[in-house]
Amino acid sequence: MCGLGSLTGKELVLVVPRSNRPKGRKNFEGEPLDIERLTTGFRRTEHKHGYSYTVQPIGASKAQKMYTCPGCNLSIEPGVEHLVAWKQDGIMGDAHDVSERRHWHKHCWRIF
Ligand SMILES: [Zn+2]
Secondary structure (H helix, E strand, C coil), X not given: CHHHHHHHHHHHHHCCCCCCCCCCCCCCCCCXXXXXXXXXXXXXXXXXXXXXXXXXXXXXXXXXXXXXCCCCCCXXXXXXXXXXXXXXXXXXXXXXHHHCCEEECXXXXXXX
């Protein structure tokens, strides 16, 4: 009789709410921030010479290789902000278009 009393006392201690999930925490602010986009700028489409080109700006921190600019045939040094452009003709598919991408000086692309 008396033992039962102490047992129930222990069990009371054990009854701690374990799944106390906070409700209403779904207030994420849209999509997670994409650092890469913030540093390199947004991909955009430009129209030149009757074609559509995808243009992707490359930030200085992302430019880690040397490229040859097709506009002036001079090199784009690593660490120089520039852009990548490729034609969206789509005949050979997106993957082919992207494989044809070229790195341009910003200035050369503008006057291309
Ligand atoms: Zn150039």
